[in-house]
Amino acid sequence: MVRLVQQRSIVVLIAxxxxxxxxxxxxRPGAVNANWVSNILEFAAPLGILAAGQTxxxxxxxxxxxxxxxxxxxxxxxxxxxxxxxTRGIIAGLLVGIVVGLVNGVGVAVFRVQPLIxxxxxxxxxxxxxxxxxxxxxxxxxxxxxxxxxxxxGTVLGYVPVSLFLWxxxxxxxxxxxxxxxxxRLLYALGDNPEATRLAGxxxxxxxxxxxxxxGLLSAVAGIxxxxxVNAADLSLANVLLLPSVAAVVIGGTxxxxxSGSYAGTIVGAxxxxxxxxxxxxxxxxxxxKQVLYGAIIVLLAAAYTRVLGRE
Amino acid sequence: MATSVxxxxxxxxxxxxxxxxxxxxxxxAVYVLFATLMVATLIVxxxxxxxxxxxxxxxxxxxxxAAAAQTxxxxxxxxxxxxxxxxxxxxxxxxxxxxxxxxxxxxxxxLLVLLEVTxAGALNGAIIVLTRVPDIxxxxxxxxxxxxxxxxxxxxxxxxIPLDFQNLAQGSTFSPWVPNALLLLLxxxxxxxxxxxxxxxxxxxxxxxxxxxxFRSGVNLGLSRVLAYAxxxxxxxxxxxxxxxxxxxxxxxxxxxxxxxxxxxxVLGGVSLAGGRGGMLGPLAAAYxxxxxxxxxxxxxIDPNYGQMIQGVLIVIVVxxxxxxxxxxxx
Numbered sequence: 001m002v003r004l005v006q007q008r009s010i011v012v013l014i015a016x017x018x019x020x021x022x023x024x025x026x027x028r029p030g031a032v033n034a035n036w037v038s039n040i041l042e043f044a045a046p047l048g049i050l051a052a053g054q055t056x057x058x059x060x061x062x063x064x065x066x067x068x069x070x071x072x073x074x075x076x077x078x079x080x081x082x083x084x085x086x087t088r089g090i091i092a093g094l095l096v097g098i099v100v101g102l103v104n105g106v107g108v109a110v111f112r113v114q115p116l117i118x119x120x121x122x123x124x125x126x127x128x129x130x131x132x133x134x135x136x137x138x139x140x141x142x143x144x145x146x147x148x149x150x151x152x153x154g155t156v157l158g159y160v161p162v163s164l165f166l167w168x169x170x171x172x173x174x175x176x177x178x179x180x181x182x183x184x185r186l187l188y189a190l191g192d193n194p195e196a197t198r199l200a201g202x203x204x205x206x207x208x209x210x211x212x213x214x215x216g217l218l219s220a221v222a223g224i225x226x227x228x229x230v231n232a233a234d235l236s237l238a239n240v241l242l243l244p245s246v247a248a249v250v251i252g253g254t255x256x257x258x259x260s261g262s263y264a265g266t267i268v269g270a271x272x273x274x275x276x277x278x279x280x281x282x283x284x285x286x287x288x289x290k291q292v293l294y295g296a297i298i299v300l301l302a303a304a305y306t307r308v309l310g311r312e
Numbered sequence: 313m314a315t316s317v318x319x320x321x322x323x324x325x326x327x328x329x330x331x332x333x334x335x336x337x338x339x340x341a342v343y344v345l346f347a348t349l350m351v352a353t354l355i356v357x358x359x360x361x362x363x364x365x366x367x368x369x370x371x372x373x374x375x376x377x378a379a380a381a382q383t384x385x386x387x388x389x390x391x392x393x394x395x396x397x398x399x400x401x402x403x404x405x406x407x408x409x410x411x412x413x414x415x416x417x418x419x420x421x422x423l424l425v426l427l428e429v430t431x432a433g434a435l436n437g438a439i440i441v442l443t444r445v446p447d448i449x450x451x452x453x454x455x456x457x458x459x460x461x462x463x464x465x466x467x468x469x470x471x472x473i474p475l476d477f478q479n480l481a482q483g484s485t486f487s488p489w490v491p492n493a494l495l496l497l498l499x500x501x502x503x504x505x506x507x508x509x510x511x512x513x514x515x516x517x518x519x520x521x522x523x524x525x526x527f528r529s530g531v532n533l534g535l536s537r538v539l540a541y542a543x544x545x546x547x548x549x550x551x552x553x554x555x556x557x558x559x560x561x562x563x564x565x566x567x568x569x570x571x572x573x574x575x576x577x578x579v580l581g582g583v584s585l586a587g588g589r590g591g592m593l594g595p596l597a598a599a600y601x602x603x604x605x606x607x608x609x610x611x612x613x614i615d616p617n618y619g620q621m622i623q624g625v626l627i628v629i630v631v632x633x634x635x636x637x638x639x640x641x642x643x
Contacts, residue, residue, distance in 0.1 A: 107628065111635035113631045114585045116391070116448075121625075124572065124624030124627070125621055128618065128619070128622070128624060131617045132617045247452075247453065250446075250449050256446045256448065288467075291459060291463065292460035292464070294456055296457055298456075299439060299445065299454065302445040303439075306443060306444050
């Protein structure tokens with residue numbers, strides 16, 4: 001039994017997801033319907049995409065604490081540039097992610113700076129620059145263009161969120177890419193044993209550089225989708241998603257020490273966190289209590305996970 | 313077994329010049345950077361006087377404690393991303409309990425708050441040790457718990473810290489050039505020096521630098537790590553009380569800034585995030601440097617919004633220089 005659980009951890013996670021949905025149904029009968037599922041998917045999509053970048057980095061035994069700052073900055077710059085053309089706005093937003101990711105990558109891969117401190121400092125730089133930019137160039141909080149609004153909160157056939165298509169596409173690329181491509185296997189190798197990878201003739205710095213850039217790009221995409229979902233792009237848009245982006249990865253079974261894990265797990269992790277939020281909202285308690293419960297439950301989940309699977 | 317570790321850490325210093333440079337070089341460099349910045353400040357603002365110095369010490373006080381808290385935890389090989397919320401918790405607890413009371417009562421409350429938040433820090437450590445979930449995940453999640461509790465204690469920023477209690481930090485009892493806010497920093501060496509010289513302090517360094525070696529030397533790993541988090545909680549509580557004294561306000565969100573700035577300060581101060589290497593002197597100077605930058609920007613007439621950006625860039629440059637050093641030594 002234990003072995004089954006260890007090998008098929010994703011089954012346990014999905015069971016947990018179903019149990020949480022069941023809890024909602026018990027608290028408020030009839031709440032779990034097609035509309036609810038559609039909502040959950042819509043709000044899980046930005047988090048899932050943000051956690052995708054985080055998964056890539058964590059697999060190489062790094063961490064990116066600038067994902068939320070990058071997402072916020074990308075969304076803001078996309079929205080403020082959109083009046084000059086939506087395409088220009090989107091490209092500008094994505095460029096923010098690529099540039100910050102590239103700098104993170106240079107710091108971590110070339111200068112061997114600890115990922116934690118490198119991305120933390122870059123987060124400060126991004127937020128500081130964004131504050132200066134917002135005061136220098138924009139008169140009011142920019143509006144979100146219609147295309148992005150549709151991307152973030154539109155639905156097809158009444159229930160299927162538009163953002164789900166983008167998320168599914170990215171997920172397919174990541175799951176296949178991590179499992180089946182040389183680049184994907186190198187990420188696991190670097191996370192598991194960088195020294196052995198080097199001795200095998202891999203230029204690790206190139207892989208890491210590409211990886212952090214990919215993480216920056218995914219963060220930018222997540223920020224833009226999120227701006228569409230909440231139909232606003234303010235200066236603290238995605239900042240609340242930093243903890244969930246790490247938590248989704250950890251709950252999804254990717255080791256924070258690198259070398260193992262999958263994006264499929266992260267997807268379920270992101271869904272669990274979104275459903276958990278929904279449960280807490282239904283409980284109708286003060287925001288402060290919600291926050292305490294949210295933190296405590298994440299600790300409990302991570303602890304149970306570590307214990308059951310015997311992983312660290 | 314333990315004595316061999318002891319000899320390594322507190323053996324005769326000063327004989328080996330290369331080792332002295334390796335050990336103290338970074339700290340000296342940080343103080344030189346601070347001195348240079350002070351000189352630059354004096355050039356930019358020739359009338360920099362006791363008042364400006366006092367303002368600087370007040371601004372640096374909470375950050376210095378935040379850095380001390382983070383140093384404790386990082387030396388033991390962990391990281392505490394809930395330092396800011398712990399400070400906020402101490403800050404709002406102090407406000408709720410002292411409002412409308414006299415100095416003696418306030419000091420009593422302060423001692424109680426120190427105890428409570430020390431226990432909160434110890435709880436962080438205990439959860440990490442017992443569940444074996446990585447430090448960063450637990451403290452990130454616990455930061456929500458502590459921030460939520462702070463919000464429960466006090467929903468929005470409220471003034472009302474007794475004036476006498478504020479004056480413990482804001483005045484300058486002895487000389488205008490020795491503000492009380494500078495003297496309060498003495499709490500750090502008062503706790504740190506005895507701890508460092510004790511077995512427990514040595515164990516914290518040992519656990520941080522090589523967990524296996526420490527275990528084989530008979531160090532109680534779990535206890536040492538919980539102790540590091542508890543002392544970290546104590547310093548975070550000091551930081552929260554410092555916020556109360558310097559601002560006179562209880563604010564549930566006041567601590568947010570200090571988690572990241574504290575990490576910035578210790579990295580600038582030469583504490584290795586890998587654990588086991590560094591001390592308290594570097595981070596203290598770094599806290600002053602990071603507090604001086606926004607002040608200099610204001611003196612220069614530059615938008616203080618650049619402050620965060622410059623702080624980030626400074627840290628990136630510093631860690632990259634450190635990184636080059638590592639790469640060159642390996643080559």
